Amino acid sequence: MPLSGLQELPGMLYFNFLPSLSSLEGLHNVTAVWSIGLFGLPALTDLAGLRSVETTDSLYLDQLGITDLQGLEALTELKVGLSAQDNPNLQSLAGLEAVDWNGLSLYLRGNPVLTDLGALAGVEQMLSIDLTQSGLTDLAGLESLTTVELGLELSQTPRSPTSARLPSSSRSTGCCSTRCRSRTSRASPRWSRSASSSCGRPRSRPSGRCRRCSKSATSSSTPTLPSSRSPA
Incomplete structure (x- = not known):
């Protein structure tokens, strides 16, 4: 079977706008991926082909x-977060119960029939949560939540079509130490076309300076993950 020899991908695993793709079989032996992105695959109705994945930094599931997320039961280590947007049939996060959600970001935008957050049961602290334009009638599953560091958004009207994105992460605190909220965390995928400061704000190449405050980063940081609405 094509790709069945793959076990680890130190980079990204991305499938972009393939309307006839209905299966991910062939990837069933992959256990570790830096970043997973599935965009514009309306015929894909299950994630069984990813059933061996145990660790990834970020997970994008759009359109x-x-x-549900059955097929991802083996995933225990998610380092940055989940972004699932514009999935018209997504009803629950079932399949991600083994993930430790503490400290992660969660973007669930434009999922009109999403009503079940039970996979988040027990989480106490998250970086950010966005549940814009979902079908939720209550927040069952978040009973243990005590802290959302950067904000919680519940709305039927999104701020902008590109505002939802997973934060970048860096191996060190970077620029903007006085004006931005810099963080030290594990590295996220390095596939964006633009670099960023550790606070997630873009900086231009090759100077390595933050466009907002013009300060240089103290060390190399990983690029910001672009919005899942405009994949690279």
Whole structure:
């Protein structure tokens, strides 16, 4: 079977706008991926092909035909977060119960029939949560939550079509130490076309300076993950 020999991908695993793709079989032996992105795959109704994945930094699931996240039960280490947007049939996060959500970001935008957050049960602290334009009638599953560091958004009207994105992460605190909220965390995928400061604000190449405050980063930081609405 094509790709069945793959076990680890130190970079990204991305499938972009393939309307006829209905299966991810062939990837069933992959256990570790830096970043997973599935965009514009309306015929894909399950994630069984990813059933061996145990660790990834970030997970993007946009415009798929899935109803839940079954197939990801082996995933225990998610380092940055999950972004799932514009999935018309997504009803729950079932399949991600083994993930430790503490300290992660969660963007669930434009999922009109999403009503179940039970996979988050027990989480106490998250970096950010966005549940814009979901079908939620209550927040069952978040009973243990005590802290959302950067904000919680519940709305039927998004701020802008590109505002939802997972934060960048860096191996060190970077620029903007006085004006930005810099963080030290594990590295996220390095595939964006633009670099960023550790606070997530873009900086231009090759100077390595933050466009907002013009300060140089103290060390190399990883690029910001672009919005899932405009994948690279």
